Amino acid sequence: MDVQELYAAKLTSADAAAEQVRSDSHVAMGMAVAEPPALLAALARRVEAGSLTGMRLWYFHSMAHAAQSVLRRDLLGRVRPHCMFLSSVERSLMKADPSASEEMIDFVPTAFSASPQLLREEIALDTCVTMVSPMGKHGYFTFGTANDYTSVAARAARRLIVEVNPLMPRVFGESPLHISEVDAVIEHRSPLIEVGEHAAAPEDEAIAEIVAGMIDDGACLQMGIGNLPIEVCKRLTSRKDLGIHTELLTPSFAGLMQCGAVTNRHKATFPGRSVFTFAMGDTAFYDWLDDNQAVYSLPVDVVNDPRHIAKNDNVVSVNATLQVDLSGACNSEHMLGHQYSGSGGQLDFVRGANASKGGISIIACRSTARDGAVSRIVPKLEGPVTTPRNDVHWIVTEFGAANLRGKSLRERAEAMIGLAHPRFRDELAKAL
Structure with missing residues (x-):
């Protein structure tokens, strides 16, 4: 027929x-x-x-x-x-x-x-x-x-x-x-759901400065949704030959492609194309996405497979978390005694970036929550472990960045205390 x-x-x-x-x-x-x-x-x-x-x-x-x-x-x-x-x-x-x-x-x-x-x-x-x-x-x-x-x-x-x-x-x-x-x-014709930008907090801008400084020319990027990735991308427009292999494609990534910072030239998988598995943005972004051969969509069991991610060199994975303990273990999905989100693809990209030649995984968060009343750096997680301490590489807050790879538990704790807000550091030190 x-x-x-x-x-x-x-x-x-x-x-x-x-x-x-x-x-x-x-x-x-x-x-x-x-x-x-x-x-x-x-x-x-x-x-x-x-x-x-x-x-x-x-x-x-x-x-x-x-x-x-x-x-x-x-x-x-x-x-x-x-x-x-x-x-x-x-x-x-x-x-x-x-x-x-x-x-x-x-x-x-x-x-x-x-x-x-x-x-x-x-x-x-x-x-x-x-x-x-x-x-x-x-x-x-x-x-x-x-x-x-x-x-x-x-x-x-x-x-x-x-x-x-x-x-x-x-x-x-x-x-x-x-x-x-x-x-x-x-x-059925209906407007597509739009996800807009929100004003970034000073802490997010400080974290973005640190993270952007860790991304070199030729890096292959993955980032999540929210203020932090937007702020990081704003600071990458002068980079050269970036690549994209990401779970989520956003207007921030589209902007890097449009300004020429992203060429995907050095990727081993789908060179010349930005790879993703789902996309969210605004109307202008959806119009840009339509019939755009510079992007390539695949199922999530391919895009998020750590073995597939690691085929690219210099992968930089940037994800957020809710809570980090003194050993570096991250709870990115549970808050105030309840499930808040889910594990998503965080661990997939942490492991993929870790296995990439020259790759780094970055997990970032503000040092405090609830308008500064609660520390996100804690002696013990209050929820499940989303990213185990064995897998964590870099942790970043507005107070700096710590590479936990190869550090002992005491060295990790000292590094994490240095990333905590100053008013919580003495209390955390007592937990050692």
């Missing part, structure tokens, strides 16, 4: 597509910008009406569309979220009703890189729903901003339903999706 005829045969409404989802089944949804709003709203209507029950929803990093539909507080219970990375959506739900938080959200500890295998081999996925870019003349969609686990879940699920949004950028890379692989198509 001609691809246009096949497309027309599978085209339906959001409500009709949602009718195909079975009760008591496992459903994976596209994450972040790729949340499909019309499909999720249709599923929520079925749950509300009582015709869809026991839906177990698998995902990383939810955003506004899910919050307004399948993750509404009044639907939880009938919808069972299996969340592998908490965002502000889940935190708001848990904060509003702390006593019922464990009943509302099932948090599943999983490395980002392991999520494709989990969804492919361990979970009997009935349906995958996600947003895609429009179909090309040869019958291919792209996963747009979200290759991550979605491209794997799409093929592992018994049924795939896609929401075609003309504003979703067409992104080059692995896992192009053919119309023959899709069970149902709906069309």
Whole structure:
């Protein structure tokens, strides 16, 4: 059949597509910008009406569309979220009703890189729903901003339903999706979720100065989201021949590509292209991403595989944490007695950078929290270990940088005390 005829045969409404989802089944949804709003709203209507029950929803990093539909507080219970990375959506739900938080959200500890295998081999996925870019003349969609686990879940699920949004950028890379692989198509034009910049605190600017000073010409970069990566990138515009191999692609990275600081010339994998697995930014960034052959999207089990990361020389990985103990172990996901986010891809890139020839991994945080009332440098972590002390390389706060590699426990503790805020140093010294 001609691809246009096949497309027309599978085209339906959001409500009709949602009718195909079975009760008591496992459903994976596209994450972040790729949340499909019309499909999720249709599923929520079925749950509300009582015709869809026991839906177990698998995902990383939810955003506004899910919050307004399948993750509404009044639907939880009938919808069972299996969340592998908490965002502000889940935190708001848990904060509003702390006593019922464990009943509302099932948090599943999983490395980002392991999520494709989990969804492919361990979970009997009935349906995958996600947003895609429009179909090309040869019958291919792209996963747009979200290759991550979605491209794997799409093929592992018994049924795939896609929401075609003309504003979703067409992104080059692995896992192009053919119309023959899709069970149902709906069309819905909606503005893509935007993630803007916030004013940086003085501590972030101080940390950014230190981190930027550790990045030389020719480095291959990975950074997370937030004020710190933005500030670091602002300070790298004069660098030469930088490369990008990152979990998350952002407008800050796009800016480095546009100004010529990033050429990807020295990368061993996909030379000349910036590699990523998901993207978030603003409208201008999504327009830049569309049909841009300078970027390349791959599934997260490839992008975040430490063995693949380490094929590139001079990898510099920059990630944030919530708490560091005196041995250098990092808790980057648990705060105030509750799960705050997830492990994500932090340890993947720490290990990948450590194994890279000339590579360094940097974990950064402000020295204090709660307006200076609490030290982030602590004798003992209050939550799980996200990055073990054996793997930690550099720790940076606004008070400096410490290379913990090869240091004894006492030497590490002394170095960490030097990175703590001065008013907490005597107290920390007593814990030695």
